[in-house]
Amino acid sequence: MMFRSNCYRNLISCIGNKKISKKYSVISAVLEKPNVGDVTEIKGWVKNLRKQKDLIFADISDGSCAQKLQIVIPKNLTTDALTYGSSVSITGKLSKSPRGQLELVADNIKVLGSCVVLDGYPFNPRTTHPPEYTRQYLHLRPRTNYTSAILRIRSAVTKHIHDYFASNNYTNVHTPILTSNDCEGAGEVFKIQPDSEETIKAMMQENKDRDSVYFGSKTFLTVSGQLHLEAVCRGMGNVYTFGPTFRAENSRSRLHLSEFYMLEAELAFCENINHLQGAIEDLLKYVFTETRNTNEADLFLIDKHNKAPSWVNKEFVTLTYDEARQILLQKGCTLTDEGINKEQELTLVEHCNGVPVFVVRWPKDMKSFYMKECSEDNTQVDALDLLTPITGEVVGGSLREDSYEKLKAKLPSDRLNWYLDLRKFGNIPTGGYGLGLERLLQVLCNVSNIKDTLPFPRWPHNCDM
């Protein structure tokens, strides 16, 4: 009984001291409901210092919003450690400046962590460092105004996406990163194996090579969760997945990453490509509108000319693949059998005054095996690309082939027999799409290089940290 009571002694001793309430305020909350006269504590980093005769003005950011809080510091309170980049805790009274700006008049300042720029801190006050420069310091980059604004927007967009699908009755499915699927026959995948020689030795079996020893078959990083989503959709209705996806391409463009976030949705009982287009358009307009509501100051910080795109209140354009090619021909573009290149995608969007363009009805040979043949023309499939300014393609999608026989004839590998099985038992018509989060952020924020839309970009020869 001694220990039982000991246990409860601890339990009781916790009540009252465990939930130490945050004594300090975050700046976004202070600005949202400014109670002039209140004494409050804020914590954050010094972004700027302006010294006057008897006073020092400091701009403090705590990462909660784009705005900084101005602190008025009597000279007797300051110390040498109070420098650009240092972290501080400041208590004081909320006041209005002569110009009507909210400020905190400090009566106590504590420097939590000093920052000596000469010791190698890569950023300087009153300087907008170009993205190419800050990208060299991924571990410190979230302290810059630009990157922290993008990361807040990325977080908000992620939340809006989850909210959208929840309120539209989709189940969020965590499709796997590791897969033994042949990934649509794409050569550009990463394969995995245990790093430990000991583990490999312990698990080695006859007829297995190092690539197969752990899982029993060669295992890759996913290039898409679509096929898995389709399996869940055929039992649970509308589903989506939203997470990391990989490409082992040797390309270093402003639009490609080796690891990126993809949103994929699969719509149950979807028989018409128009239905899919409507779902995509609805989602994009929701996300753009909501993000403008929640993160206006961040959008403005990144691009002071940023404004709501004109298309938020317009219907997206639809062109068939053939129509799109006709337009490009008339504009003097050189067409090849490989479809529509990036430059041509942007030409099409410009042609439509910057309104996003669905290109539909693609030649079957150019698209994946799982896409459904058009009922009117079996050389075409019911696929779509959605093109936008800045990035060109941002969404790709299709109806899925639901004929067991047609799918069987096109199946690229026996490893996908399970996928064929889905058509055999209680099959339903479905369609779905994939949207690249980073490209969406490029369009939303007007960011030309995709590497600035995520905290830790990975591309060939670059996997720092």
Add this chain to the structure above:
Amino acid sequence: MMFRSNCYRNLISCIGNKKISKKYSVISAVLEKPNVGDVTEIKGWVKNLRKQKDLIFADISDGSCAQKLQIVIPKNLTTDALTYGSSVSITGKLSKSPRGQLELVADNIKVLGSCVVLDGYPFNPRTTHPPEYTRQYLHLRPRTNYTSAILRIRSAVTKHIHDYFASNNYTNVHTPILTSNDCEGAGEVFKIQPDSEETIKAMMQENKDRDSVYFGSKTFLTVSGQLHLEAVCRGMGNVYTFGPTFRAENSRSRLHLSEFYMLEAELAFCENINHLQGAIEDLLKYVFTETRNTNEADLFLIDKHNKAPSWVNKEFVTLTYDEARQILLQKGCTLTDEGINKEQELTLVEHCNGVPVFVVRWPKDMKSFYMKECSEDNTQVDALDLLTPITGEVVGGSLREDSYEKLKAKLPSDRLNWYLDLRKFGNIPTGGYGLGLERLLQVLCNVSNIKDTLPFPRWPHNCDM
């Protein structure tokens, strides 16, 4: 101008036909607001058929909720294709059965996809297949009541977690899956390389091996996003990440997976382990309470004895590591230098009447290099494990060492110099924790095997699909 107008013709032709509204109703919506007398269409799968003289009763599920909708079918409407497992579209009038149950009296039935059990469909009507059996059919498993209920709960828990952090001012950070970090020196990691020999040849440089050719250094799948989170936290305040995490362990227990979802949070300006405990306790109680509100029928389907755990309204217990060992000794457990094993974790929870137990103040040698030394005793660190019924440890966390000198002395690799750098420039005290989603679901749903808490489990020798 011809094409411009062509483009706008398309634009105009879309208005009115693109947004085809869903004509059918999902069952969860029908049950939530039952409008007896309404004519409605539902789509789903036949879960059960009961034939009477002039009528057939069918239970239809569409995956939107645990409940099925009973359909009353006049015999003249039925066809041979209407079997268990087939997918259907049914129109009819919502009515009340003599017993007061909501039902749909069909006037039109269309079988969308037939299902012939004898063709190899692995499930049977009126049968609860054991999890070990359904796990062999991952692609069809979402069609079972049990798995679809767990997947709905998983989706809901994910949503509640995002909602919790959004309403508490945390930024959601997508920490990378691919990392060149030495992963805390853990040997049990997966390494990656491009699958394509062509890519490897094209990218090969002198002094590089196959493991380093793509990124320039050996690259692993993440075992934790914590270190990355700490970098973002030191510029943006409270942050969290929630996504896939990997272990290349050769273990096949009911508690381990090779790929699992981990929630990790890092709290800015966190100076006290009590503060961290409060945050964890608050989150868990929120998620358990909310999920019971949103998914009561799913919880009941999985375990008809499931009820809200008694601890939702109690304070969690706190024991120091030494106190915990004392309790175990008194209970006759054999202690080793390796800490507290799984069985002992469960003994401690039982000792505290099933209330979750924080074990705090761990010997420094047993924990990671980044954990902060206790101010009262530098042989201990301010770390915590949270133990619950069923799984034992479900959360691990700590305050982070914020002394540059102490951290430098303990840093396991030069590759982590960036992490040390974080303490050099405007450092702040932080603390954080990691929570395994699958283990949380085991506790919430009372599921003994972790492989049944996610759609596509991966463990040694198992990476189907």
